[in-house]
Amino acid sequence: MKAKLLKVDWYDPELTFITEAAGVLERGGLVAFPTETVYGLGADGLNSKAVISIFNAKGRPVDNPLILHVSEPSEVYKIAYPTPLAEKLMKSFWPGPLTLVLRAKDIVPPEATGGLDTVAVRMPSNQVANQLIRYAGVPVAGPSANRSGRPSPTDAEAVFKDLGDFVDIILDAGPTHVGVESTVLDVTGDKAVLLRPGGQSVEAISEVAGAVDLIGTTDQKKMSPGTRYRHYAPLVPLFLTGEGEPDPAPFLKRFSRIGYLGISDPEIDVTFRVIFTDIRSYARGLFSAMRELESKNVDAIVAEFPSEKGIGLALRDRLRRASGR
Numbered sequence: 001m002k003a004k005l006l007k008v009d010w011y012d013p014e015l016t017f018i019t020e021a022a023g024v025l026e027r028g029g030l031v032a033f034p035t036e037t038v039y040g041l042g043a044d045g046l047n048s049k050a051v052i053s054i055f056n057a058k059g060r061p062v063d064n065p066l067i068l069h070v071s072e073p074s075e076v077y078k079i080a081y082p083t084p085l086a087e088k089l090m091k092s093f094w095p096g097p098l099t100l101v102l103r104a105k106d107i108v109p110p111e112a113t114g115g116l117d118t119v120a121v122r123m124p125s126n127q128v129a130n131q132l133i134r135y136a137g138v139p140v141a142g143p144s145a146n147r148s149g150r151p152s153p154t155d156a157e158a159v160f161k162d163l164g165d166f167v168d169i170i171l172d173a174g175p176t177h178v179g180v181e182s183t184v185l186d187v188t189g190d191k192a193v194l195l196r197p198g199g200q201s202v203e204a205i206s207e208v209a210g211a212v213d214l215i216g217t218t219d220q221k222k223m224s225p226g227t228r229y230r231h232y233a234p235l236v237p238l239f240l241t242g243e244g245e246p247d248p249a250p251f252l253k254r255f256s257r258i259g260y261l262g263i264s265d266p267e268i269d270v271t272f273r274v275i276f277t278d279i280r281s282y283a284r285g286l287f288s289a290m291r292e293l294e295s296k297n298v299d300a301i302v303a304e305f306p307s308e309k310g311i312g313l314a315l316r317d318r319l320r321r322a323s324g325r
């Protein structure tokens with residue numbers, strides 16, 4: 001089976017395609033859909049069998065839990081117990097690239113939570129995602145629509161390459177706007193704990209939630225299973241360059257076709273370069289640029305390590321993981 005590609009409008013999706021895709025979800029099938037961050041691999045989040053098929057399609061470790069996507073804040077109460085802090089953050093940042101980890105209700109199948117007593121919930125701002133969830137009438141489980149360990153897909157072609165044999169429908173609305181995944185925040189207590197930096201900046205979150213604990217202790221690592229796995233990796237070695245980073249030049253001697261990604265011009269000789277105008281477009285284009293350089297058969301990638309301000313924190317996290325550090 002090859003996935004059916006349906007082109008939809010990013011802002012005003014065609015209803016016939018949305019209802020067709022929602023029907024697939026209702027019958028336990030898989031639909032890849034755009035969000036403002038990256039493309040997601042959707043299934044009915046309350047249907048154990050459908051959720052298991054997500055893990056099979058991705059080759060994902062079963063103890064790495066999924067995000068359940070909702071189409072409005074009130075739907076959270078069907079699946080979780082939000083704390084007052086969570087409600088404050090929902091009011092300020094939803095819809096948008098912020099995922100909240102909450103105490104789960106029993107209705108959520110253990111397959112979706114990796115057996116934890118918490119569940120990650122997010123309300124995406126993209127209208128295709130929103131309408132799909134609305135018409136499906138259930139929370140939609142949705143990890144990024146890539147094979148496990150690969151860079152997240154920011155367009156439908158990348159989804160098709162990774163998962164075209166596994167999904168029923170791919171809703172293609174063009175490239176995503178944020179480009180890195182959502183920020184994941186544990187808000188089960190009275191202090192927010194950052195489990196994964198992402199599209200929503202920590203600075204803005206702190207203005208609403210007060211100080212945010214950055215992940216680091218062993219305990220917190222346990223709480224965010226996703227952080228245990230290598231992620232976002234291109235097929236070739238990736239080296240970082242920038243302030244405070246060791247000079248990559250000595251490591252690059254054994255490579256002949258080098259690809260470069262960054263905002264500044266490279267200080268070394270490279271075969272291909274992708275230069276971004278600012279940090280936002282770097283975030284938006286990072287994953288597709290990695291895939292593009294791979295397709296040009298580079299044998300190494302050098303990427304500029306940006307400052308940690310705003311979305312830079314998420315970029316640094318993804319780049320560090322891609323470099324295998």
Ligand code: TXA
Pocket residue numbers: 035037038039040041064065066067097099101113116118119120122124142143144145180181182183184195196223224225226227
């Ligand atoms: O932007 C995004 O978040 C995209 C789009 C499709 O919404 N989704 C996404 O999902 O990136 P995924 O599965 O690739 O990443 C979800 C992250 C993982 O690191 C996972 O471990 C963590 O959220 N997570 C999910 N449920 C959790 C829970 N109950 N406790 C702690 N971490 C959780």
Ligand code: MG
Pocket residue numbers: 143144152
């Ligand atoms: Mg992912």
